[in-house]
Amino acid sequence: VHYRVTLAYDGTDFAGWQLQAAGSRQRTVQGVLEDAIARLAGGVRVPVAGAGRTDAGVHALGQVACFELGRAIDPERLQRALNAMLPADLCVLHAAEAPAGFHARKSAVSKLYRYVLDTAPVQLPTRRRYAGHAPDLDPGRVAEAARLYLGRHDFASVASAGGSARTTVRSVTRSEPAWEGETLIYEIEAGGFLRKMARSLVGGLIAVGRGALSPDQLRQALLARDRRGWPAPAPARGLTLVRVDYAALR
């Protein structure tokens, strides 16, 4: 039977989503989840596919994963049993039987990420774990930079070297900065994301927002399709995978 789970995690103490090479001692979300499922399945190890391969330190409120179990189990019992075994920084928010052919990554039609950025001169210690920090950004310039990302572009300039994508063309359907006092809450939605794309695009907002680049220079850097001209990515701790959408399931 095929199952689909919605996951939340605090990425701080994970080396990202993806299972590392055999023998690696790195703690990954996929590895910890597969361990728990194996205990549930009496030691039988099954592979788990995740919708987004979040980097080390990136959080999730709505990551989606799927896997196959040999025997049927009530989804609510599955959720409770997994949560009883999972560590405090990873939990199952929802479990359901998945339709035939469903794949957490391949069936996804869009993903929504949120980046939280404190812009006050001193960042509060209680915010460090879940927000980046870049003092004195100009909201008008940030908004102008965010508009540049909207639409279908070749995002080769923000594609990290380690990525495996065949094409670097992606469609950004939402790119919205919002402010709560001195905190920037930036939401970006796209059909798919290249490796480190979300953090690199936030790096672009920061560079323009503090005046290191003009909006036009950022536009040129995007058109150049060259990673070397792009500002540094924002730190992982401010980024959260908020939601994954599946057309057939809405």
Added chain:
Amino acid sequence: VHYRVTLAYDGTDFAGWQLQAAGSRQRTVQGVLEDAIARLAGGVRVPVAGAGRTDAGVHALGQVACFELGRAIDPERLQRALNAMLPADLCVLHAAEAPAGFHARKSAVSKLYRYVLDTAPVQLPTRRRYAGHAPDLDPGRVAEAARLYLGRHDFASVASAGGSARTTVRSVTRSEPAWEGETLIYEIEAGGFLRKMARSLVGGLIAVGRGALSPDQLRQALLARDRRGWPAPAPARGLTLVRVDYAALR
């Protein structure tokens, strides 16, 4: 010269505010701050007084402390110099010269604490560090319990054994539950707090909110002035010292 600083900290990795006995290896806010001030003062160690002796795990957004330095230093330079030396989980939000006779604890006229409590069935991993968790509380019952705390009472029932207060009578001037979705944000303000008083009063709200006690039973438990009949205190991680007020300085 007498100085006053406003501090914010993430209490997770501190064994509370107060310096432990000599030889103790426990990391306290007071100890870390005194170390930084000693480095600034060329090795001369000066005692620091704090407004509230927060427990291990309790956070602060507006703790106030005062100390004496042998030579005058511009308060903004003092803030920057201390922040350059302090660890990431402790920072100085503001520094100023303090008037003669000012004492961070003795001059305080009131303190405001905030407790954040998630009441959804499953707590999000990203909220565990800064919020307690108690599923399925009834907002009407929580509001009724919170009203019982308002005014001048003998709070002996919530005075922890280790406290040093001469009297257990305190005046609570604010006791306000507010809700953001399934998250309870409770603010309590009083002229002074007994040791673990804030967390114990939240424990009372939880007991009534989930139906373990009736509001009248909680009122009787308060009148009894006996710690044994009072519900367990809520965990430290949900509590934050938000603000300390000083009459003469407003």
